[in-house]
Amino acid sequence: xxxxxxxxxxxxxxxxxxIGLGSCQALFDGPPGPADGGAGQPARTDGG
Amino acid sequence: xxxxxxxxRAARKVSxxxxxxxxxxxxxxxxxxxxxxxxxxxIRDVLLSVGFYALFGLGGxxxxxxxxxxxxxxxxxxxxxxxxxxxxxxAGLSGLAAFGTAWLLAYHDLWVAILFxxxxxxxxxxxxxxxxxxxxxxxxxxxxDAVFEALDxxxxxxxxxxxxxxEVRNREFRDRLGRLDEWGxxxxxxxxxxxxxxxxxxxxxxxxxxxxxxxxxxxxKTHGHTGDQAADLEARYAELLEGMEREFxxxxxxxxxxxxxxxxxxxxxxxxxxRQKGML
Numbered sequence: 001x002x003x004x005x006x007x008x009x010x011x012x013x014x015x016x017x018x019i020g021l022g023s024c025q026a027l028f029d030g031p032p033g034p035a036d037g038g039a040g041q042p043a044r045t046d047g048g
Numbered sequence: 049x050x051x052x053x054x055x056x057r058a059a060r061k062v063s064x065x066x067x068x069x070x071x072x073x074x075x076x077x078x079x080x081x082x083x084x085x086x087x088x089x090x091i092r093d094v095l096l097s098v099g100f101y102a103l104f105g106l107g108g109x110x111x112x113x114x115x116x117x118x119x120x121x122x123x124x125x126x127x128x129x130x131x132x133x134x135x136x137x138x139a140g141l142s143g144l145a146a147f148g149t150a151w152l153l154a155y156h157d158l159w160v161a162i163l164f165x166x167x168x169x170x171x172x173x174x175x176x177x178x179x180x181x182x183x184x185x186x187x188x189x190x191x192x193d194a195v196f197e198a199l200d201x202x203x204x205x206x207x208x209x210x211x212x213x214x215e216v217r218n219r220e221f222r223d224r225l226g227r228l229d230e231w232g233x234x235x236x237x238x239x240x241x242x243x244x245x246x247x248x249x250x251x252x253x254x255x256x257x258x259x260x261x262x263x264x265x266x267x268x269k270t271h272g273h274t275g276d277q278a279a280d281l282e283a284r285y286a287e288l289l290e291g292m293e294r295e296f297x298x299x300x301x302x303x304x305x306x307x308x309x310x311x312x313x314x315x316x317x318x319x320x321x322x323r324q325k326g327m328l
Contacts, residue, residue, distance in 0.1 A: 011174030015070050018146045018168040019104065023077035026097065026153035027084065 060119070067115035070175065071108030071142060075101050078149065096152055103145035107138035111176050118180075129180035135172070136179055143169030198250050199236055205257040206232045212264045218282070221267075224289040228260055231296035238303045252299050256292060263288055 078101040085093035114134035121128055147165025150156045156164065206229055213225040232253070239249055267285045271278070 007174045011171045011176070012070060014167050014171030015074055015142075015175060018164045018171060019071070019074040019142065019149075020077075022146050022149045022154055022164050022168075023075045023081070025156075026149050027077040027081040029154055 064115055064119055067176070068108035068111030068138070071104045071111065071138070071172070075104040075145070075149075078104075078153075081153065093153060096148065100145040100149050100153070103141045103148075107141040107145070107172065110134045110138040110141070111172075114179070115176075128182045131182045133179045133181070135176055138176070139169040139172040142172045195239070198253070199239060202232065202236055202253040202257060205253070205261060206236075208261055209257065209264065212261065212268060215268045216264070221285065221289060224286075224293055225260075225264065227293055228289070228296055231293070231300055232257060234300050235296070235303065238300065249299065249303060256295060256299070260289075260292055 078097045082094045082097035082101070085097060111134065114130055114132075117130045117134075143165040146168030147161050150164035151158065151161035209225060209232070210229055213222055213229070216222050216225065235249055235253065263285065267281065270281060
């Protein structure tokens, strides 16, 4: 499995940031519902 | 040396057990999100969350699959890594799922979402390595490992023989089995002292120890149920045990003398003998 200890550590950190953080953001920053006064989907960060 | 082997084997077992686990654990919030979105009535988000989790999970499964195949190849002297790009596929699927999660569920802008995808794919490659496409699989110290694998196997066979000995009521047979055990142990000790002896003794240990276990198991199973044939069975078993005891002793002496020329002939002779006597 995997390469050196350093490469595995960097890899796990990358996975934690991209997959872990991404999924948590999906959970906590998801679309606001009608109860929140939103239209169902927030504006993107680039305004698009 | 043996301690190092045990430590390496334990480390490999842990590493195989852990393979692909991050890809199951890290996206778990997506499943929570799916339940949450179901409660809020957003079918789109439920489907996307479950779908992306499934993609991550599929990636994890691919990593586990290739790790298992490579572990199997390690036990084979001609073993090769799988030809299918399991790890790259897992990286691709994880990248796609991370991109989708960031773009469609966390509502990042396109370039940030692409960064998430590329980062996840790179993370999979950095963590689990690259595919080796049919390359010969070997571990550092694998020759040393092979010695201890063989010794392990022989040790287990001897334990099995000792266990069976307890089921044999005939005193003479028990004594003979006890002596087989002693000679087997001496051969194992000889190999421990000089690993080069393994090459010469491995096949002997496999054929003779397995042979002794098989005939003893057959004897224990059929003894007492054979009626008139009991005497005949005992006579054949006694003859085989006597022959084996002689061979164990001779093999030990051969190892001491570094004489292997007649080993193959002996092995063929034994196999033929066992078959002929209906004990195999």
